[in-house]
Every structure is written in structure tokens, then in C-alpha cells.
Amino acid sequence: MNILLYNPDNEVTNNFMPHLWMFLLKSLTPAGHEVYLLDGNAQPTSEPELVNYVLEHRIGLVGIGAMTRMAEKAYRRADAVRAAGVPVVRGGPHVTEVPDEPLGRDGGPRHADAIALGEADQTWPRIVSDAARGVLKEVYAPLNELGKEVKPSLDNYPVIRWDRMDLDQFNLIGHFPKLARRILTGLGMPWRSFHLIPIESGRGCPYGCEFCTVTGFFGDSIRFRSNGSVVEELLLLKSLEKRRKGKFVVFFIDDNFAINPRRTKSLLQEIIAQKAQVPWVAQISMNLLRDEELVSLIAQSGGKWIFMGLESIDPENLKTVAKTFNKPGEYGAVLERLASRLIPPRPSTTSWLRRAG
Template sequence: MKIALIAPAWHDPLWESEKEKSIFPPLNLITLAAMTPPQHEVTILDESLTDLDFNEKYDLVGISAMTALAPRAYEIADAFRERGTMVVLGGMHPSALPEEAIAHADAVVVGEAEGSWQRLLTDLENGQLQAFYRQEKRPSLEHMVIPRRDLLQRGRYLVPDTVQTTRGCPFACSFCSVSQFFGHSYRFRPVEEVISEVRDLEGEVIAFIDDNIVGNPAYARRLFTELARLPRKVKWFSQGSLNIARDEELLRLAAASGCIGLFIGFESLSPANLKAVGKRVNLVDDYRQAIKKLHDHGIAIEGAFVFGLDEDDESVFERTVKFAQENRLEAAQFGILTPFPGTPLREALEREGRITNNDWSEYTISKVVFEPKNMSARTLQEGFNWAWQEFYSLGSISRRLGLAKKHAAILWALNLNIRKRFNHFMERLRAGNLGLPQPSLARQ
């Protein structure tokens, strides 16, 4: 069979890629391609880099989508099906709402694809395709396939080498889709298999696409130790939790193994908020010391903060930005609380009648789709806009990064790129093309 695996493009200016270059390749799709029996011909189509030809003849089109990308995924699916092409949908959103997704597909893969994908292909060849494919148990991460990186346009990605070492997260934040998709479990690959894959990569920088690479400290120690022993020194970054700062040995090993940065979910400066969303492991009183420890080891931090939690009032924006600036975070991602399908947060807000928008294309964490508790939706949107604008102002970038910070050139380029994308977001907002209330930006 001739199979196309498609990654829909973002159309929110905060997250969309330029056509010439994207940040990461679709690791999920090249992994799926590696699971595909060799008699089938597989093409990877990353819509952020290439236009789709709906008249191209395929026997099967597979599309993976998160919630904000679901409407575009459905458009693509409908267009191919109108031309007689079989379509299968999978990923976070179709797994959360399979009955919705099946209206746009011939089959839906619910959850992780190992085993389900192979059964689906066999059933399709035998004319016995089912509507839904689900795993009976969580797949082991031993002997995982090596992703088909040969199918990528490697030069069109800023970080073409991406690797997964774990799945899931030991935490279960109420607003996060990860635990719902991967189950309330934390699984990891054998270290020797990860090292074997890393050894064969071409680039000097690796992105470990984990939700929490230090979720199991014992495993992380083994992984970092072996990475440090590689004859070719690599640089890497990933997502992790602040727990790493409480383990001096783990922190030292991370730095020695080539860690140059971590994306860390601080979420909130309010202990009450952290307790409410199920992230009690974050201790606000330890934030500053933890940041200093990571910086002392040469590890940059992109901090993630959520606006709109129930304890937040309109003072939260200035307090959070000031904290991030004073602690010289190299980057920050500010997000608006978003009730994604399948999460405990959505269930709670549905019970309370506080969800105001079910247009999935608006679920980009940059738009308000619910009624906040201690401020208006407009105030939340305006505060979010101001936080991004203030944190990525030229003065703020200069104060946070200076010129002497390690990897200063890379960090300046990252911040200026984010600043450019946010300015594009604001241009679209002012032009009324994002469906949001016009902001006053009174805090400028």
C-alpha cells in the first residue's frame, strides 16, 4: 500500500512555523513509519513545511492531532475521503473523543499505536477494517523501533534529532492531557537502547521529547551517566521537573552529560493553585534556590506558567513576569488555563458551567475559552498578552540574558524568534483575525 502520514500545521501565530523551517520533526509519525511493514511505501507530510496535494493517490492517509489541530485534521481527512482515500485518525484529541473523530475517518486509533497500527494495516488489506483500535494493555518500551529519520527533510528542521526515553509523567496535573493519554504510569526504555540510538544520530544537539525526563531519578542517573560516557559529546535539552534541583548528584550528572536546558512547569506562584491542580511537588518557597542551582550548573530554563487558575486575580500577571525576570529565566511560556477534553479540569468546569467555547481551534493556550473565577475573561486575555509583550521586550531580553551568559547567541536568537512570533500574534489580534476581544494593553 501507498501510505501518507500527515502532521497538520498550526495556524495560531504564536505556535506556527515558517514555511522554510520548523523546530522539531514529527517524531510520532516517523516512529509510526518504522512500525509499518516494509512492503508498504510511506511518505511523511509535515504541513508546516509543505502544501498538501489532495489529488495525490494514496491507499491510506494517517493523521495525528492534538486538540487545537483537530479542526484542521478533520478538514484534511474530509478532503481525502471525498476523493475516495481511506483515512485513519489518532493522537491526543481523537483518543480523547473517538466518537467525534470517527465522523471524519474510516478508523480511529485510540491511545498509543504499538500493536494497534499493525493490526489496522492487516485488517485493511483483508477488507476487515474496524472503526476503533485500542490497546488492551500499555505497550512496553523495550525494543522500540528506530524512527524512520530517512523520510524527513532533515535540513528543514532546527533540531532534527529528537528521541523519546520515557512515556508519561509521575504527576497528574488536572489540566494536563499526558496522564489521560499514556495512563497514570511512567515507563522508560532500556538505557542501552537509548544510547545506541543516540550514538547513531548525526547532529550535535538532541531534543529528548519526554514529558519529564527526571521523573524516575534512578533511571535518569543511569541515562545521564551513559550519555556522559559517549565518545562524541552531545548537547541536549528536554522537559523536567524542579525535583532535579533537590538531587545534587542528578543535577551534576545532567550537566556532565550535556544538558543545556530544561523546560520546567512552575505553573503558579500560588501554593493554593498548585494544590488545587495536583502539583503539590512544586514548592514555591524553593523556586528561587532551585533556579540558581540549575543556572550554577550551566542549565538554561524555559519556565512554564499558567494564568487563570482559581486563585489568580489580575495581579498575577505582573507578579509572575517580575519573578521570571528577576530570576533571569532564559525563556518563559505563559499559557491560559485550557480545559482539554478528557482532563479532570474539563470535567470540573463542565459541572460548574464555566466553559464558554468548544471551538477546538481556539484551544491553543493563548485564548480564553472558559469563565475565570476572580477576573473577567477580557482581563485574563489582556493580562496574558501583556505578560508575553513585557517578558519578550528588548529591555527584558537584555536584562535577562546580557552578553556573557552561556550560549548567549543561541538564547538571544530564541528570544528574538519568540518576540517576532508574539508580535505577529498581536498584529493578527489587532486586525480582528483571532476572534478575541481587542486588548487595551494598559500595563505597557
């Protein structure tokens, strides 16, 4: 069976890297099936164009993932594909949060033949098998025999064969302003051969920030891949970069890359020991960057840019969004610590404001 995994563009901001879920599910697909990937951010596709693609490639199942900001476009694309007689399975955070919506159980129109709730590592192979036999169920969820949700272990993480993929089709840097592309070229990173590769080393976050859906989707317990698994993937990308004469930068998409400092340090030390350094970017909470040894290892292992959520300089605002582990009085020292090691910080804030009175 031919399968298409499709990610619609988000219409709000142009993504600067492809989503990992497509590559991960491709790697988890049972043998004997051909998987095609189409990212709408890199290849804008209208509904007629998507349907033509599906029919020309004789696709037997379309998987569509989308967050809330892309939900309406995803539904329109799914409707067009289903009207052409091809079944659609929907998944992702939005569908997991409102499972009745895509199935039309909320009184609205139906937009999917099946839905995959939560993390699909275990359910995706079953979905593919059922679709191939024409017995697709409506709901797939990672539940045990007692009906309790089971979070997949990352101990046996699949090997994503980046070397067998046409990564040029996922080059999203073309969306950057011309000035940004000129700067990349000036830094020796021609944007046409520049690729930002998503990798995860762990899932979950113990923090319960009010504005974040991570805990609801991935849970508040942390699961990690083995250091060896991550290092092998980095070495594969490093080798691939040399062969293709391009420039790769890794984005560790962990919700909080250093949430367990001891484990993160051991991973970074292994990266250094195995000479697996590639330029990388990650998201790390401000409070964890007080650790001098951690910041030093970040720099030595290839860390080039850190995203961090300051959210506010007002302690009362931080209390409102359940992020009191941030200490505004420490922001300056942390930013200086990163700058001293030539690691540009990328701080962000939320629009939450303390209400007067």
C-alpha cells in the first residue's frame, strides 16, 4: 500500500524546519509499504493539487497531522481527499484534545475515517495494517488492557534513515527574508543546501506552565532515548553532510532539553567523546542555565542557539502562568553566561499580563 503523510502549512508563520512526526512514522511503518512525505510549508499545495498527488501516486491511506492553528486547513484537505475515495487518519495535539470533532461526533461534519490519539509510536503500525486489510477502526489510542494510557518507551527508538531521504524538498529556509539568506551565505552556509533537522532526545516535561499543552500530550514524566542512539543519529547526519556538501543544523525538539541536567551532561559528554558535534539548537528553561558546567558542555558539543521562555519580568505574572521557577533577577546573569560562550540566546515572552485590581 502507498501511504502519504501530509503536514499542512500553518498560515500564520512559515515554519523554519519540517515536523519530526512525518519522519518518525515513516520509520515506524511496517515493511512492504511505500511512504511518501509532503510538507505544505515547503511545498504549498492546494486541495486539487493534493488530490491529484494522491491519485497519481495511488495512495491508499493519507495521514494528516496538525496543531490547532492548522486545524481548519487540515480539515479542508482531509475532506477533499476523502471525497476522492481515499481514507484519512488524523492525529496530533488538536485531534487528541477534541477527538469528537474530526469524527463528526460533536454535531459538525466528519473530517476523518480514523483518528490516532496521543503518541502514535505503538498505534501507527496497527493503523497501517488495518487500513491495508480494509478494516480501519475509528479510534486508535495507546491503551493497556485496563484502558489506561501508556506512554511509549524510547529505549528502542527507530532509526530514521536521513540518508535515504530527499532532504531538499524540506528546505524551508526559502521562506526567510532575503537579508537573512544573504547572512547565511556570508557565514558559509548557502541557504539552498542548508537543512535544519529535527531530532528528539526525550519527551515530556514535569512543569505545568498554564499556557503549554506539552504535559497534556506527552505527560509529566520524562522519557529519554539512550545516549548511544542520539549520538549514532548525529554521526549519520555528520557523515551525510560531508557527502552532500551541504550544511546541517540539528534542532533538539525536546520540550526542555536539559530537564534532567545529569542526563543532559552525560549526553553532551558522549557527543564530544565520539566527535559527533554538529551545530545544534535547543529549548532549555532559564533556571537550568544557571549551571556553569552545563553551559560549558553546550558550547563544546556544538550548541549554537538556545531558545528560552522568560515569559515576564514580573513575579506576579509568572505566578499567574504557573512558572514561578523562573527568577527574573537571574535573567541577566544567564544571558551573559551564554553570550560569553558565543551562544546567542533566543528569549521569548508570553502576552499574559497581570490584571489590575
